[in-house]
Amino acid sequence: MIEKIKHLLSEAENLQAHNAEELESLRLKYLSKKGLVNQLMADFRNVPAEQKREVGILINRAKDALTARFADLKAALATTDDDHSDLDLTRTPYPIRLGTRHPLSIVTHEIVDIFSRMGFTLADGPEVEDDWHVFGAMNFAEDHPARDMQDTFFIESHPDVLLRTHTSSVQSRVMEQNQPPIRVICPGRVYRNEAISARAHCFFHQVEGLYIDRDVSFTDLKQVLLTFAREMFGPDTRIRLRPSYFPFTEPSAEMDISCNICGGEGCAFCKHTGWVEILGCGMVDPNVLEANGIDPNVYKGYAFGMGIERITNLKYQVKDLRLFSENDVRFLEEFMAAN
Numbered sequence: 001m002i003e004k005i006k007h008l009l010s011e012a013e014n015l016q017a018h019n020a021e022e023l024e025s026l027r028l029k030y031l032s033k034k035g036l037v038n039q040l041m042a043d044f045r046n047v048p049a050e051q052k053r054e055v056g057i058l059i060n061r062a063k064d065a066l067t068a069r070f071a072d073l074k075a076a077l078a079t080t081d082d083d084h085s086d087l088d089l090t091r092t093p094y095p096i097r098l099g100t101r102h103p104l105s106i107v108t109h110e111i112v113d114i115f116s117r118m119g120f121t122l123a124d125g126p127e128v129e130d131d132w133h134v135f136g137a138m139n140f141a142e143d144h145p146a147r148d149m150q151d152t153f154f155i156e157s158h159p160d161v162l163l164r165t166h167t168s169s170v171q172s173r174v175m176e177q178n179q180p181p182i183r184v185i186c187p188g189r190v191y192r193n194e195a196i197s198a199r200a201h202c203f204f205h206q207v208e209g210l211y212i213d214r215d216v217s218f219t220d221l222k223q224v225l226l227t228f229a230r231e232m233f234g235p236d237t238r239i240r241l242r243p244s245y246f247p248f249t250e251p252s253a254e255m256d257i258s259c260n261i262c263g264g265e266g267c268a269f270c271k272h273t274g275w276v277e278i279l280g281c282g283m284v285d286p287n288v289l290e291a292n293g294i295d296p297n298v299y300k301g302y303a304f305g306m307g308i309e310r311i312t313n314l315k316y317q318v319k320d321l322r323l324f325s326e327n328d329v330r331f332l333e334e335f336m337a338a339n
């Protein structure tokens with residue numbers, strides 16, 4: 001009998017079950033009422049008195065070993081088994097943490113959506129650009145300060161290669177590939193060599209708009225921008241255009257909207273003027289059309305460009321530009337409701 005139990009002990013270590021049926025047949029064979037362990041218990045009666053102690057200990061050890069092995073096999077099967085019959089499907093699930101869209105993406109989509117409803121289609125161009133598309137084709141004079149090393153990131157070994165400083169470069173990319181009518185909206189990231197602070201960053205985002213056709217007028221531009229401002233900031237929003245200068249537009253203007261924080265009454269945000277600047281715009285300079293292969297005697301156009309961080313600040317009052325690129329989830333989760 002002692003041999004039998006020792007054999008059972010070594011068997012216990014090597015038991016295997018690949019599925020629920022095999023596990024159950026092990027249980028029947030060893031641990032059920034009529035199983036081997038109970039048989040040993042029954043036979044225990046007939047063990048001679050002087051062996052009882054040794055045999056009793058061995059039987060207990062065998063029982064424990066088999067029970068433990070059985071439990072291990074059962075646990076292993078529970079994790080690999082695709083028989084899910086013991087799953088509790090009524091249990092309340094763990095909450096799933098959903099991600100949120102980045103506030104700049106939310107606002108970019110909104111801007112693109114507004115302009116696409118007015119017939120603009122998406123266009124884009126490279127962030128690593130050449131001098132021609134960023135400056136030359138956009139009518140910047142050779143000595144224009146924007147080309148200065150202090151503003152623009154150049155690639156050291158390739159003086160002609162740089163990180164675009166504005167999305168206006170996409171205007172040139174679109175014009176060299178297409179003849180009018182052209183009506184595009186171009187969101188993207190731009191780079192400037194600025195020290196990082198709450199109010200400035202070495203990269204940020206812009207949206208460029210370009211419309212070229214016969215008989216395009218400044219009035220068309222103004223109406224499109226008014227519609228945009230009202231869609232974006234609410235139907236009571238007013239706009240005003242102030243004369244300005246950009247190399248690629250003539251005439252040029254900067255557009256203010258009535259401060260959407262105080263409604264134009266005057267507050268700290270609008271420096272008590274009631275107005276906040278949101279974009280630059282103008283009629284495409286004939287030199288730009290010509291440089292990009294479009295006949296300025298036949299076609300006219302308007303263009304505009306705005307900073308997406310600026311629009312986002314106006315909508316959500318983000319006080320520090322750095323928050324946009326730090327990806328702190330506490331900040332990002334504030335935009336859960338806007339998604």
Ligand code: DAH
Nearest residue numbers: 166168280281282303304305
């Ligand atoms: N590129 C200008 C900037 O980065 C913004 C701009 C102004 C774009 C006027 C335009 C425009 O298309 O017409 O500040």
